[in-house]
Amino acid sequence: MVEQLKSSTPEFLRWTLAVACNHKDFPQWQNPDRVERHLRAVRVCEAAIREGRVLDGICVAAEQCDVDSDNVLGFRIADVVESFGNLETIAETCGQCPANAIKELHPTANAGCFGLMPITNIHVHPVGETIVLGETNLRQLLDKVLSDNCELSSRIAKHFAPTRPAWYGLWIPDSPSLSQRKVQLEVMDELLVSVTDTEVNPAWKLFTAALRVSVKHDFEIRIELCPAGVRDDINWTVPEHCCCCHAPWKPDLRKSMSSCQICKYQGQPNKCHQGFVQGKRPYWKLRQFLGEQQAALFLEQYRQREGR
Numbered sequence: 001m002v003e004q005l006k007s008s009t010p011e012f013l014r015w016t017l018a019v020a021c022n023h024k025d026f027p028q029w030q031n032p033d034r035v036e037r038h039l040r041a042v043r044v045c046e047a048a049i050r051e052g053r054v055l056d057g058i059c060v061a062a063e064q065c066d067v068d069s070d071n072v073l074g075f076r077i078a079d080v081v082e083s084f085g086n087l088e089t090i091a092e093t094c095g096q097c098p099a100n101a102i103k104e105l106h107p108t109a110n111a112g113c114f115g116l117m118p119i120t121n122i123h124v125h126p127v128g129e130t131i132v133l134g135e136t137n138l139r140q141l142l143d144k145v146l147s148d149n150c151e152l153s154s155r156i157a158k159h160f161a162p163t164r165p166a167w168y169g170l171w172i173p174d175s176p177s178l179s180q181r182k183v184q185l186e187v188m189d190e191l192l193v194s195v196t197d198t199e200v201n202p203a204w205k206l207f208t209a210a211l212r213v214s215v216k217h218d219f220e221i222r223i224e225l226c227p228a229g230v231r232d233d234i235n236w237t238v239p240e241h242c243c244c245c246h247a248p249w250k251p252d253l254r255k256s257m258s259s260c261q262i263c264k265y266q267g268q269p270n271k272c273h274q275g276f277v278q279g280k281r282p283y284w285k286l287r288q289f290l291g292e293q294q295a296a297l298f299l300e301q302y303r304q305r306e307g308r
Contacts, residue, residue: 009236010122011139011228013171016114017210018220019099023084023111032222035114041080041282042090042111043102044126049077050106055302058290061127061283069299073127073283080282098217104209105202117207119167121197127280134197138204139167145190152186159183161245163263168245171225172263178218185211240269 018030023042028034048059054077061073077087084090094100094110102112118124121134143165146153156166159180163169170187173180188208192200214221225246229238240249244265259266287295 007231009229009231010118010120012116012118012226013207014116014224014226015207015210016222017099017101017214018175018222019097019113021097021099021113022093023090030220030222032114032224036116039111039114040278041075042084044282045075045077045080046106046109046111050109055298055305058286058298060286060302062125069296070285070287072286072295072299073280074286075282075284076289079289098213099219101210101213102206104212105205112206113210115203115206115210117203118201121195121199121201121204123201123203126278127283133199133201134195136195136197138191139165141191141194142167142187145194149190152190155183155186161263163245163247165262168225168247168262171223172245174224175220175222178215181211181215181221185215235274237272237274239272243267243270246270 014032014036016030016032016035020029023039024035026034026038045059048054048062051062053060053062057077058074059077081087081090090110091108094112097113100110100112102109116124119138121132121136123131123133125131146156146166153166156170160169160183161172163172170184176184185208188204188211192204192208195204210221213219227238227241227246227248229236231237241247242249242260242263242265245260245263247260247262249269250261257266258268260269285295286298290298
């Protein structure tokens with residue numbers, strides 16, 4: 001049996017603007033995880049089109065030109081969008097939808113009502129290596145910002161449960177009120193202008209844009225803080241964490257009853273659990289859906305176009 005290589009996953013926020021539309025024709029359409037799994041392929045497809053990684057209706061994964069031909073990944077656009085109609089149908093639905101927050105980053109983009117936001121400045125590539133964009137950690141940066149901003153600290157204390165670090169209290173409400181969303185938006189705006197890294201994470205910008213949309217239109221937003229964990233090629237494992245604030249479980253040993261050091265919740269933690277990793281969907285090996293000969297011919301044409 002081959003042992004799977006493991007890597008760490010950062011703490012992140014999973015979110016969705018809970019606005020009904022034709023694309024969310026499934027149960028629990030307000031659940032951030034369900035929405036992300038349902039619409040992620042559309043987001044990946046549009047990114048490939050914007051970046052010019054398409055030939056004859058087939059998208060090729062980024063940085064794949066020099067990969068062994070048998071292992072190059074891609075997908076047919078028609079296969080990805082079939083359940084939604086086509087790209088034009090998606091654009092018609094999302095183009096005029098105020099919940100399409102990604103338009104603030106890419107004016108012609110669609111399926112912008114959901115996202116995953118890591119607290120560290122990294123970009124998680126669907127099929128490639130995770131890219132480190134900078135050293136910023138939003139949880140740590142917030143503590144620094146609040147040390148110099150007593151007014152924001154007071155507003156956080158008024159609207160959210162007290163936690164140390166303050167970051168965790170902000171995300172305890174899974175469906176924050178309008179007044180809470182206004183404070184969350186102020187926090188994210190302050191954090192983004194305080195980032196000293198050369199590059200600001202697009203996922204941070206998208207979440208901030210979504211909060212802005214949520215406040216402007218009073219749209220419900222669902223937010224879930226997901227603890228840091230570890231993953232291999234199949235499973236994502238999350239250690240014990242608080243049922244209330246979702247911080248790593250650090251019991252307060254001064255209390256007779258089990259309680260969280262971060263938010264003072266009293267009770268037992270959520271136990272360590274496993275789920276499946278995101279995987280590479282919608283990407284798969286070109287030769288698996290084109291056949292070996294057609295895949296080789298396609299790659300030759302694609303590489304010629306790219307000047308390889």
